[in-house]
Amino acid sequence: MKSDMRVRGSERALRRDAAENRQRLLDAAATVFSERGLDVGVDEIARVAGVGIGTLYRRFPTKDALVSELVRQVYDDFLALADEALSAPDGEGLEQVLYGTGAILASNRGCLSRMWNDDETTILRDEYRRILFELLARAKQHGRIREDAADADLDLIFWSVRGVVATTRGVTDTGWRRAMAIMIAGLRPGADTLDESPMSAQHVAQIIDNLSAR
Numbered sequence: 001m002k003s004d005m006r007v008r009g010s011e012r013a014l015r016r017d018a019a020e021n022r023q024r025l026l027d028a029a030a031t032v033f034s035e036r037g038l039d040v041g042v043d044e045i046a047r048v049a050g051v052g053i054g055t056l057y058r059r060f061p062t063k064d065a066l067v068s069e070l071v072r073q074v075y076d077d078f079l080a081l082a083d084e085a086l087s088a089p090d091g092e093g094l095e096q097v098l099y100g101t102g103a104i105l106a107s108n109r110g111c112l113s114r115m116w117n118d119d120e121t122t123i124l125r126d127e128y129r130r131i132l133f134e135l136l137a138r139a140k141q142h143g144r145i146r147e148d149a150a151d152a153d154l155d156l157i158f159w160s161v162r163g164v165v166a167t168t169r170g171v172t173d174t175g176w177r178r179a180m181a182i183m184i185a186g187l188r189p190g191a192d193t194l195d196e197s198p199m200s201a202q203h204v205a206q207i208i209d210n211l212s213a214r
Contacts, residue, residue, distance in 0.1 A: 018059075021049075021051050021055055021059065022059045024049040024050065024051060025045060025046070025049045025051065025055075025056055025059055025060065025066070026066075026069060026070060026073065027049070028045050028046075028048040028049035029045045029049075029066055029067075029070055029110075030070055030107075030108055030110065030111075031048065032044055032045050032048055032110070033067075033070070033109075033110020033111065034107070034108065034109040034110040034169075035110075036110075037110060038067065038110060038111075038113065038114075042056055042057075042060075042063050042066065045066070067111065067114055067118075068114075068118055068120045068121070070108065070110075070111050071111050071114050071115065071118045071120070071121050072118075072120060072121050072124065074104060074105075074108050074111055074115070075121045075124035075125060075128060076124065077104050078101060078104060078124075078128045079124060079127060079128055079131070081096075081097055081100040081101065081104070082097050082128055082131040082132060082135070083131065084096075085097040085100070085131075085135055086131065086134070086135070090142050090144070091135075091138045091139040091140070091141060091142030091143075091144045091145075092139075092142075092144070093135045093138060093139070094132070094135040094136055094138070094139040094144070094145065095139075095144070095184060097131075097132065097135060098154075098157065098180060098184065099177070099180060101158065101161070102161050102165070102176045102177065102180050105161060105162055105165045105176070106165050106173055106174075106176055109165055109166065109169050112162055112165065112166050115162065116208060116211035117211050129151075129154075129155075132151075132154050133151045133154065136149065136151060136154060143189055144188075144189075145187045145188070145189070146187055146188065146189045146190075146191060147189070148194060148198075149187050150198035150199075151198075151201075152198045152199040152200070152201070152203070152204050153187070153198055155199070155204055155207075156199070157180075157183050160179065160183065161176050161179060161180055161183075164176045164179045
């Protein structure tokens with residue numbers, strides 16, 4: 001009995017060590033990719049994580065597998081943020097999730113090029129967008145957002161902020177907040193009439209397909 005307990009305890013310790021090593025690798029990859037881009041070799045990630053290259057390959061057989069897991073974690077964070085925003089009062093959830101999304105993007109600059117072309121996260125991305133559109137409808141109902149704002153406008157905001165985060169890398173971590181504030185101000189009721197029609201669902205789908213093909 002004592003021997004069995006020692007074996008089970010040892011197995012739990014090994015699983016705990018494996019999980020900790022995996023998270024160290026993901027944290028190191030997020031930091032290194034954000035600072036130096038996706039061209040950095042996995043040996044540098046292993047060095048920063050403080051583990052051997054063999055440990056990295058046991059957790060992530062390829063560099064693509066590592067990047068895909070990082071992207072999945074980002075979308076998990078998006079969904080957690082969006083779910084929490086659903087409980088915000090008076091239609092405030094949309095602004096809450098937009099600023100939160102910008103902060104998550106700014107913390108994961110190295111993954112930006114893979115945000116819309118990772119096959120493993122398509123379901124997560126679609127669910128995040130569904131909640132975002134629901135939050136838009138609630139914000140309209142409470143008079144926080146102009147009635148002619150469209151779902152596709154939120155896609156434009158996401159892509160725009162992603163571009164600002166990427167462009168300002170290494171210079172400022174907060175430039176995206178100014179861009180977000182300007183865009184949200186344009187969504188307020190009482191802002192000037194919009195001369196341009198929103199993108200159609202077909203246009204959005206085509207853009208997403210184009211991004212996925214890169």
